[in-house]
């Protein structure tokens with residue numbers, strides 16, 4: 534039997550969402566350390582959420598950073614234990630490699646995919662990262678570099694050899710995630726807006742529905 538598609542719930546910022554992700558069996562939870570985001574948490578808030586127990590299997594904690602300097606990463610890691618750093622800004626391959634080296638943690642680089650030219654960047658980044666998050670490009674004028682509920686053409690990834698483990702993101706919802714997994718051949722998926730009814734506020738029912746749909750796909 535093929536392993537189930539793995540799931541990351543991004544932008545966890547309250548206990549109900551954290552518990553729902555654990556209970557549903559999500560493999561990763563993402564904490565956004567980017568103050569302009571409505572989903573942002575402080576390192577202390579993330580630590581308190583990650584310390585919650587008795588809610589099922591514990592997911593891997595992912596720290597989402599946007600062009601963070603070393604001091605910021607140090608401040609986060611001083612408070613919360615992370616298993617993966619998600620770099621969601623304009624970090625170069627050299628910067629990704631430097632972060633991986635300095636902090637000794639696996640790095641996932643987020644790349645916006647709009648066409649073939651974006652897929653060519655995968656080879657540039659592959660030696661410097663452990664995983665890719667393939668997301669939609671932010672719409673023109675968007676306030677955030679991710680988490681914008683926008684999808685891209687999933688068929689761009691069909692049959693493609695991606696040089697690192699990867700997850701699909703961008704505009705996924707409990708309703709479309711199974712189709713997206715099939716179209717892209719995604720081994721893992723990431724969601725933020727699609728499990729919110731109000732921007733920045735996760736809905737436990739939608740989290741459960743999303744994880745169930747992805748695991749069953």
Ligand SMILES: O=C(O)c1ccccc1NCC(=O)[C@H](O)[C@H](O)COP(=O)(O)O
Nearest residue numbers: 543570679680681682703704724725726
């Ligand atoms: O979610 C945010 O607020 C955010 C802020 C800054 C950079 C990235 C951000 N989110 C990135 C994610 O990991 C999202 O899950 C991914 O872009 C998909 O988002 P969505 O389309 O909302 O599911």
